[in-house]
Amino acid sequence: MKITLLNPPHTAIGSRIPGEHLPPLGLLSIGGPLLDDGHHVHLLDADLRALKPDTIVAEVLADSPQLVMIGHSGSSSVHQTVLSLCQALKAQRPQLIIIYGGVHPTYHWDEIMAESADIDFIVRGEGEHTAQRLARAIEDGTPFSAVPGIVYREQGQIRDTPAAEVIADLDQYRIGWELIDHKDYSYWGGKRAVVVQFSRGCPYLCSYCGQRGFWTKWRHRDPHKFAKELARLYREHGVELINFADELPTGSRKAWRTFLEALIAENVPLILVGSTRAGDIVRDKDILHLYKQAGVIRFLLGIEAYSEDLIANIRKGGSVSEDREAIRLLRQHGILSMATYVLGFQEEGDADYWRSYRHLLSYDPDQVQLLYATPHKWTPFYSSVENRRVVQKDTTKWDYKHQVLEAGNVPVWRVFLWFKIIEVLMQARPRVLRRMLFHPDAGVRHAMRWYTRMGRRVWFHEIMEFLFKTRIEKNGPLLSALKGSNFASREYAMQAKGKRSAGTIPISEIKSG
The missing domain is CATH 3.30.750.210 (Transcription Regulator spoIIAA)
Known part of the structure; x- marks a missing residue:
């Protein structure tokens, strides 16, 4: 069969600003087994080329594939883009079979299938073996119920098969490097x-x-x-x-x-x-x-928080x-150290941000990366913040670089100000500048200078986006009201215990969360 692997464009700042891109490992990992099964496989990396939706649809259809498999490492934040592309592809070629995989569809499979009639199959969990078996079933006309780890429609019902087995031997499947x-x-x-x-x-x-x-x-x-x-x-x-x-x-x-x-x-x-x-x-x-x-x-080392109590809590x-x-x-x-630090695990105040800065300073890392806590439904963290208000409902910005949850009495603009000030103060320390300019290892000097150049571009872009493009919810909804109850029972994607086994759900009974 002719199969197109589609890496959709991502809206995250980090995907667009640096001017450098890494290959989509997830899709290449699927591509290797499909090539070895004799399929004609083509990768369309729309993220690499920053393609517009109309161009993506035209290029996919010009190749006349029978199957399109879509996935992205930015899973949740790129989901709305995926839905739009699927709708456009199906509008022009209804017989095209679309398969969607990744972290977000693995957990939100029932909501997605109820929301979009344009997606024919969802692959849950790691996909090499599942995608290979599903492609064989489509080609041979064998029952889909015999393919573990998928979701599909049949006679107006959503069917999900038992969880696929964990791939014990990671060398069993090869990466399709020839696709790039x-x-x-x-x-x-x-x-x-x-x-x-x-x-x-x-x-x-x-x-x-x-x-x-x-x-x-x-x-x-x-x-x-x-x-x-x-x-x-x-x-x-x-x-x-x-x-x-x-x-x-x-x-x-x-x-x-x-x-x-x-x-x-x-x-x-x-x-x-x-x-x-x-x-x-x-x-x-x-x-x-x-x-x-x-x-x-x-x-990169996940520092995450300054408080031992909070470290234990998370x-x-x-x-x-x-x-x-x-x-x-x-x-x-x-060897360089990059310290990641996450804001928003709790409802912080100005004093907490000051302590966070002092804490990072005491570590003296070579590089820092600040992130916002992002509440995905399949993580235990979601349950702990269900009653906090959401300040950013646009899920394309749920990418760890935009504030999602309200921070108590500190307004969003001041949280953002703390975020940007901490970044620049940490990266402009005299010690960091000395290492960047005079470190005896040329490789370390290059790494420090490259990160500083890239960070400067992203830093200014994020400020302009916040000032002129970001829409903040005032008195936003509670997280539980916006996204529904947690998916605690689905936390382990490829574990049979507690999961539905070859079940069916009437589409009309599903509510999106």
């Missing part, structure tokens, strides 16, 4: 780049994170095979930078060390960036030289002392 031209994708200041996953999932219980439940179980790839794949991308495609999409690539010290040693043995000058937990950095203090030797240049599972030690250890080994 590597020269189109760059990061880190024009360096040819890809996104990869060494592992999936996370064993920790942070209340605000939906990734743990989406992947259900932590697993990792074969370290030697993974190192060889990265080395091949460098040698055959000139890839210079590897961006890890993992929540916790360092989850197994043994597996991570084996990977580092295997990559060092490949002798390729790759640059590695990713995210991990401060505790793993402290755990690995005796092998951080291997991190550096393998090419690790920066790790079930972060870390500590202030551990966070501070991790940053110190990374600097000692010539």
Whole structure:
């Protein structure tokens, strides 16, 4: 069959401003198994090219696909764009089969199917095996009820099959790298780049994170095979930078060390960036030289909050002392630290923002990234804030860079002011400027300068957007009134316990939340 994989354009500032883009790993991961099954697969990366809706529809239909599979890493914030594109595609070609996957449709499947008659199937959870089996069923005319992990319509009812099994062997399916031209994708200041996953999932219980439940179980790839794949991308495609999409690539010290040693043995000058937990950095203090030797240049660490009580409340599972030690250890080994900090876990006041700034200052991170707490229905955090008011109803802005929840007695404009002032004060510290200008490692200097240039562009753009485009709800609705009850029972996407098994729901009985 002819299949088009569609990566829709994203409205988030971070997708548009820097001028650099990373390839859509999720769709490429689906593409590999589909290609291996003999299908003719084409990727239309509308986000890369910033295509307008009419152009997207024209290009999709010009290729005459039988199936269109849509997904995006910005899942919830890009959902309205997906609905509009599906409607436009079906209006011109009703027989086209549209399949929608990702985090948001995994959890909101019943609402989406009731809301949009233009979507034929939803894939829930990780999609390699499910998309492959669904494409086979469509081609062969076999019953869809035999395909785990999907949602579809039949005789006016929404049917969902049992949850798909977790993919135990992540090397079982390959990434369809041939679907992209590597020269189109760059990061880190024009360096040819890809996104990869060494592992999936996370064993920790942070209340605000939906990734743990989406992947259900932590697993990792074969370290030697993974190192060889990265080395091949460098040698055959000139890839210079590897961006890890993992929540916790360092989850197994043994597996991570084996990977580092295997990559060092490949002798390729790759640059590695990713995210991990401060505790793993402290755990690995005796092998951080291997991190550096393998090419690790920066790790993002989730600092999240200044209060030990709040850290415990959001079930972060870390500590202030551990966070501070991790940053110190990374600097000692010539590896940059990026500290993420989240505003809005509780109804904060001006004093809280001042303490947040002082807290970040005491860590002395090389880079910072401030985010807003965003209440997705499938996370435990949603239940804790159901009775807070919403100041931003436009879900295209539920991207962690726009304030969604009211902050007690502090008006939105002042929260935004604190947000922007903390960013600039942290990035303009004399220590940061000295590292950016005089650090002995040229790679570190480049990384610091690139992030500063990109951050400056985003910073000014966000201010202009806030002043002239952002619409704030005054006396907005309660979160529960706007979005309905939580999806606590759906938190684990690929876990059969507590989930519907091959059930049916009359479309008329579903209310969107």
